[in-house]
Amino acid sequence: MDFAFLSSTMVTLIRALPTTLVLFSLSILFGGMLALLITAMRVSGIRLLSGFARAYIFVFRGSPLLIQMFLVFYGLGQFGVIRYSFLWPFLREPMVCAVLSLALCTAGYTAEIFRGGIRAVPAKEIEAARSVGMSGLLLVRRIIAPIAFRHALPAYSTEIVLMMKSTALASLVTVWEVTGVAQRLISQTYRTMEVFLCAALIYLVLNFLILQAMNLLEYSLSRHRRPFAPGLRA
Amino acid sequence: MPGETRLSVRNLRKSFGTHEVLKGISMDAQDGDVISVLGASGSGKSTFLRCINLLETPSGGEVWVDGEQIRMLHGRSGSRPASRAQVDHIRSELGMVFQGFNLWSHMTILQNVIEGPVHVLKRPKAECIAEAEELLAKVGIADKRHAYPAHLSGGQQQRAAIARSLAMKPKVMLFDEPTSALDPELVGEVLRVMRALAEEGMTMLVVTHEMSFARNVSNRVVFMRDGIIDSSGAPEDMFGAGASPAFRQFIGHFGNPQ
Numbered sequence: 002m003d004f005a006f007l008s009s010t011m012v013t014l015i016r017a018l019p020t021t022l023v024l025f026s027l028s029i030l031f032g033g034m035l036a037l038l039i040t041a042m043r044v045s046g047i048r049l050l051s052g053f054a055r056a057y058i059f060v061f062r063g064s065p066l067l068i069q070m071f072l073v074f075y076g077l078g079q080f081g082v083i084r085y086s087f088l089w090p091f092l093r094e095p096m097v098c099a100v101l102s103l104a105l106c107t108a109g110y111t112a113e114i115f116r117g118g119i120r121a122v123p124a125k126e127i128e129a130a131r132s133v134g135m136s137g138l139l140l141v142r143r144i145i146a147p148i149a150f151r152h153a154l155p156a157y158s159t160e161i162v163l164m165m166k167s168t169a170l171a172s173l174v175t176v177w178e179v180t181g182v183a184q185r186l187i188s189q190t191y192r193t194m195e196v197f198l199c200a201a202l203i204y205l206v207l208n209f210l211i212l213q214a215m216n217l218l219e220y221s222l223s224r225h226r227r228p229f230a231p232g233l234r235a
Numbered sequence: 236m237p238g239e240t241r242l243s244v245r246n247l248r249k250s251f252g253t254h255e256v257l258k259g260i261s262m263d264a265q266d267g268d269v270i271s272v273l274g275a276s277g278s279g280k281s282t283f284l285r286c287i288n289l290l291e292t293p294s295g296g297e298v299w300v301d302g303e304q305i306r307m308l309h310g311r312s313g314s315r316p317a318s319r320a321q322v323d324h325i326r327s328e329l330g331m332v333f334q335g336f337n338l339w340s341h342m343t344i345l346q347n348v349i350e351g352p353v354h355v356l357k358r359p360k361a362e363c364i365a366e367a368e369e370l371l372a373k374v375g376i377a378d379k380r381h382a383y384p385a386h387l388s389g390g391q392q393q394r395a396a397i398a399r400s401l402a403m404k405p406k407v408m409l410f411d412e413p414t415s416a417l418d419p420e421l422v423g424e425v426l427r428v429m430r431a432l433a434e435e436g437m438t439m440l441v442v443t444h445e446m447s448f449a450r451n452v453s454n455r456v457v458f459m460r461d462g463i464i465d466s467s468g469a470p471e472d473m474f475g476a477g478a479s480p481a482f483r484q485f486i487g488h489f490g491n492p493q
């Protein structure tokens with residue numbers, strides 16, 4: 002074991018960690034917001050909106066993320082409308098392209114996860130809310146969303162972990178995140194095994210932390226499913 | 236004020252597709268009235284109750300709550316309320332107690348009780364908590380205020396649901412078979428709370444199968460059959476010589492109430 006090489010590799014890879022974390026957090030943030038919008042359209046009951054949401058979900062779940070990323074990175078520039086628009090200075094940045102395609106893709110999956118959560122909200126509890134005079138956004142904010150989110154959480158944490166791993170694809174559109182830097186190291190040293198093991202370890206630690214955080218969140222949101230106090234109830 | 240009309244229903248109709256469930260129901264409740272609505276299952280009594288606070292949309296007729304008529308639009312594609320805001324407002328004035336309690340499972344009992352006053356009526360939270368604790372003490376579950384609904388027995392959940400409705404300071408309380416989902420030994424604790432409410436002068440409309448409640452607590456009994464009011468009157472008359480043949484046959488199934 003060449004510990005000197007392993008530790009220098011680790012240091013190099015960890016320098017790329019901020020890029021991975023930025024990719025991850027921005028795509029979860031924007032993807033989550035977009036997912037809320039898509040979910041709202043999907044359950045709106047308005048045929049045009051729910052049709053659009055269905056199509057969106059189908060396209061982004063049904064095609065490979067890598068191809069979506071290539072289409073955004075290489076494809077958008079071919080359209081004059083985009084190339085000569087105010088957006089171009091942003092859209093020609095690899096980082097922006099990567100975040101955009103990650104967010105667009107996760108929004109499709111997340112929208113379906115959120116929809117599943119909404120479907121699991123008991124109709125009786127919604128009816129009780131209506132009977133005290135709640136409707137519209139107040140009903141969503143106070144009753145539907147909190148219950149739906151609790152139901153969606155286990156599936157959503159899986160999606161978040163998948164997204165962490167999907168950030169590796171950004172290396173293929175020249176974003177120098179952990180996997181990209183690892184490949185560059187390999188092409189310089191030809192020591193595939195050690196470098197990729199270091200990279201895998203970084204992802205494992207990140208996902209371990211994410212899953213711990215999600216478990217903690219789930220635990221704190223499920224007090225109503227645990228016994229009231231020891232001894233009071235079996 | 237006694238004598239004021241709290242609830243008035245005029246010729247209420249409701250159809251599900253071609254099936255007419257309510258065929259023109261008219262009824263008034265004065266302040267302090269406790270009206271038991273009896274009837275076999277399928278007679279339309281729950282639908283009637285649910286039409287009053289628009290959990291079901293009536294197909295025709297009028298509902299007045301405390302002198303305010305719920306405005307409806309009747310079009311070719313069916314009926315709908317003219318104003319969602321008015322519906323929300325009317326609902327906030329009508330307490331509803333469900334057969335299945337329908338407490339919000341992710342909130343503690345106290346949170347359930349203050350939810351409406353704080354977020355619908357926009358009242359100060361501290362005030363609402365103080366009132367909620369009083370209400371929970373009144374229905375006998377003050378010690379459960381930080382428990383979640385799943386931690387309570389059915390009878391306790393129903394009493395919590397009654398407290399939740401009362402927290403809105405409703406003008407009329409609607410009870411939709413409040414004891415039908417309860418084990419027999421838990422029925423009494425809920426009926427005691429309802430009786431105490433009745434004695435305080437709460438205006439109540441109670442769909443029930445509890446003959447003893449209808450007979451001893453309510454001041455009026457309404458018997459529904461096939462979407463119409465078959466007969467109604469004071470419990471002494473209804474359960475006495477004045478009973479209609481259909482009602483006599485109906486209560487025959489329950490044995491002799493005490």
